[in-house]
Amino acid sequence: MSELQETLTNELDKLADSYGVCGIVDQSGCVYPLGADTKVLSTIFELVSRPAVYATAKALGYECLEPTVQNHYPDFTFHRGIGAMGKIAVDVKTTYRIHDDDKFSYTLGGYTSFIRPGNEKKNIVFPFDHYAEHWVIGFVYNRIAEKKAQAEHKFSVDQLTDIPLPFGNVEVFVQEKWRISSDRAGSGNTTNIGSINGTIEDFRAGNGPFESEDEFLAYWRAYGRTKADRSDFSNIGEFRSFKQG
Numbered sequence: 001m002s003e004l005q006e007t008l009t010n011e012l013d014k015l016a017d018s019y020g021v022c023g024i025v026d027q028s029g030c031v032y033p034l035g036a037d038t039k040v041l042s043t044i045f046e047l048v049s050r051p052a053v054y055a056t057a058k059a060l061g062y063e064c065l066e067p068t069v070q071n072h073y074p075d076f077t078f079h080r081g082i083g084a085m086g087k088i089a090v091d092v093k094t095t096y097r098i099h100d101d102d103k104f105s106y107t108l109g110g111y112t113s114f115i116r117p118g119n120e121k122k123n124i125v126f127p128f129d130h131y132a133e134h135w136v137i138g139f140v141y142n143r144i145a146e147k148k149a150q151a152e153h154k155f156s157v158d159q160l161t162d163i164p165l166p167f168g169n170v171e172v173f174v175q176e177k178w179r180i181s182s183d184r185a186g187s188g189n190t191t192n193i194g195s196i197n198g199t200i201e202d203f204r205a206g207n208g209p210f211e212s213e214d215e216f217l218a219y220w221r222a223y224g225r226t227k228a229d230r231s232d233f234s235n236i237g238e239f240r241s242f243k244q245g
Contacts, residue, residue, distance in 0.1 A: 004088065007059050009176045012137070014229045018048050019170040022163040023155065031155045036143065036166040042094040045139040045170075046075060049092055053137075062088070065125065073109055073124045074134070080243035087126060089134045091177070093195075096143040100169060103202075104140055106195040107186040108177055111220040114213065134177040138203055141240035178216035179206030183236040191225055209236045218243075 001009070017087055021044050023031040034190055053076050057064035062078035074089035093106040114124040121127050155163055180203050186194030196208050210216040219239050224230035233239040 004056065004060060004133070005174050007206070008052060008056040008090075008135075008137070010171050011055045011059075012049065012174070014238075015048060015052055016170075019045075020165060021048065022160060022165055026152060026159065029157050031160065031163065032165050033155070034151070034166060038094075039056055041141070041167060042092075043098075045094045046092040046095060049137055053090055059187055062076055067125050071123060073114065077125050077131075079126075085131045087130045087132055089131045089177075090137065091135070092137045092139070094139040094141075096141050096167065098143060100142065101199060103196040103197050103199055104180075105186065106136075106138065106180075107190075107192040108136070108181055108195050109165050109193055110191050111185070111193050111223055112191045112225060114211065115217060116221050126197070136175055136180060137175050138173045138175070138180075140171050142169040173200060173204045175203055175206050176213070178210055178213040179208050181210060181220075183209050183219065 011226045021034065023033045023153060025031045034044065049145075054064050057078050060078070062080060065077045065079060066075065067073075074091040076090040076092075078087070078088035078090065091109070093108070095106055097104045110123070112205050113119050113122045114128045144164075146190075149156065180195050182194045182196045184194045196202060198207060208216075219236065222239075224232075224234075227234075233242045
């Protein structure tokens with residue numbers, strides 16, 4: 001483990017008891033159950049991870065910055081000065097499975113935006129070349145089937161244990177982005193990099209197909225936007241053959 005990976009993993013372990021978020025509370029003390037909406041749950045896990053991210057930045061001598069506009073990468077930037085190089089990107093990803101040993105995957109951001117020459121400032125907090133490392137905090141949870149709607153859609157803080165959780169068995173990993181990337185696009189027709197499809201052990205080990213971050217970047221910078229644009233290569237084996245001429 002690198003120092004960042006070890007420190008961040010340890011800080012996340014300290015927050016394990018915080019994963020049982022069951023609702024959103026207003027200032028009058030009413031608690032509104034979360035439900036199973038994946039976008040809501042993704043936001044919850046990002047918020048839960050914030051203390052661990054900030055604690056890690058402080059421990060390693062960095063400042064931590066979050067985006068001021070929506071849909072900008074990454075979720076957190078570690079830096080030692082706004083204009084300094086050598087920044088570290090930390091992005092939070094969340095997905096679900098049905099059973100403990102099910103395989104799962106993520107999307108890891110666009111391959112036609114900031115990683116490509118000419119687009120270094122597109123949808124990213126700082127120019128891409130300011131970042132020396134790119135890390136992913138990955139949450140996965142078991143999705144629990146929603147129970148029939150109850151008569152009450154809000155609870156008091158005294159009823160927290162009565163609120164059913166829509167998820168269970170939360171697990172987390174910290175890994176470099178290139179190590180968990182696959183050589184396939186993710187999420188249908190969008191230009192997103194797909195992750196490996198594996199178990200939590202695969203993500204923790206970084207069992208992706210790329211031999212280095214340089215190969216990962218070279219591959220996705222040249223990857224065709226559509227199937228018709230992938231006549232030269234569409235997987236890592238073909239890419240290596242293509243590079244060798």
